[in-house]
Amino acid sequence: MSVLRRREIPMALYIIVMVYLILSNYTGLGKDVAANIRSWGIAIATFAALIGVISISYIHLLKIYRRRAGWPYSIVLFTCFIVYFVVAHVYTPGYNWIINNLSIPLGAAFLSGFNTLGVIFRGSRVRSIWSLLIVISVVFTALFMASVGPVISPAIVSVATWIKDYPTTGVFRAVTVGIGIGLLMLVVRAILGMEKSYLGEM
């Protein structure tokens, strides 16, 4: 295994940067360097986009060349990819038009029109007292959010506001505390070298 592939180097980088950022946040020392490190992350992620472009080109061009199952879809995908790429760099208003008039409406239609309803129907089958509570909460919150609630009855607003302000806030805070501590557990495991999945190792 080459020196560059050895696990110790990326692990050391990960741990040093993580500890430095934590200490910088609490001591105020080296704040500029910490800000720079955070922007490196964005820069590296942008550079890594190149890997993605190579991957998508390799997989779909090979599929078209070898006439594998579904190859016409690869032509559509690759053409769209080229069109998006060229239009984005040559004619920005055209790119914005594609995003605003094709991409966003299609995404919204799928998300709200099909999938949210699908999930609600699946989840709203009352199988226990807890499911019943969820369904009741959903009904009140949906009516309240749809603004038709106050027209039907002012009580809907009171009940929905109570659900939003008390049980929901309580649960959100509990989950947030749990998430924070869970995150620290992962940090400790990473510092001790137990967590290696980010290196592609089990």
Next chain:
Amino acid sequence: MIVAGKRFEFILLMSILVLIYVGIWLARRGKTLQMKRLSCVDALEEAVGRASEMGTSVWYGTGNAGLEGQYATMNIAALSILGKVAELCGKYGVYLQYMCNIPHMLPISQDLIKEGYNKGGRPEMYNENMSQYVGGDQSSLVAATQGYILEKRPSVVMIFGATMYEMLNTLAFGSRVGAMMLAGTPRLYYQSATLLAADYQLIGDELYAAGAMVSGDPIQVGAIQGEDWSKIIILVLLVLFAIATNLALPWFKALTSW
């Protein structure tokens, strides 16, 4: 040395880190307490076994985020689970399909899946296309996922990590083809989708705990023990601070702004 206003927070952070380390230290000495199993982690093998019996694939996703910023830790935990799922797929001879829209997740997932199939005893089953980059946009990930689910009809759909609206879309399509679904994210606004649609869920911080549990290493599980002790401390502090706030006790404000 520590910035004013952050001293109490820093002490609390250090206390939690120490408690988690103590949990690991005790586990190294064989003193791990009995703890609750996560049904979602236990169901991983059942799910892959189901795919094996039905002769279909397993679809796995980590959502629209990579290993940078606030979402890094969530996806590190999700990658740990991916490694375990790949190992199970190797053991049962099941095809695993992973999809991502973050470029740097591609080589990492390829290495993990390859190692998983090696560990599972079927290295010959692995191929690089098991991990696919589907474009850098969230919608492209959703489209690719939905296309795969409708075309290949996997009997198991798993989505863990820093997921966003693609989780809802994935679970809706998984539901459409009757797949068994396992999902979990610490992201607050997607807890409801997980609870409503998935058969097995990891709620909030359970994802991090699952990351340690799937390793099968009792020492890593010791970290969860430390996490539970930290939660007890937080609960005690919550009660104390609630009392102090309501009684307008001066030490409370002094402590938090120390």
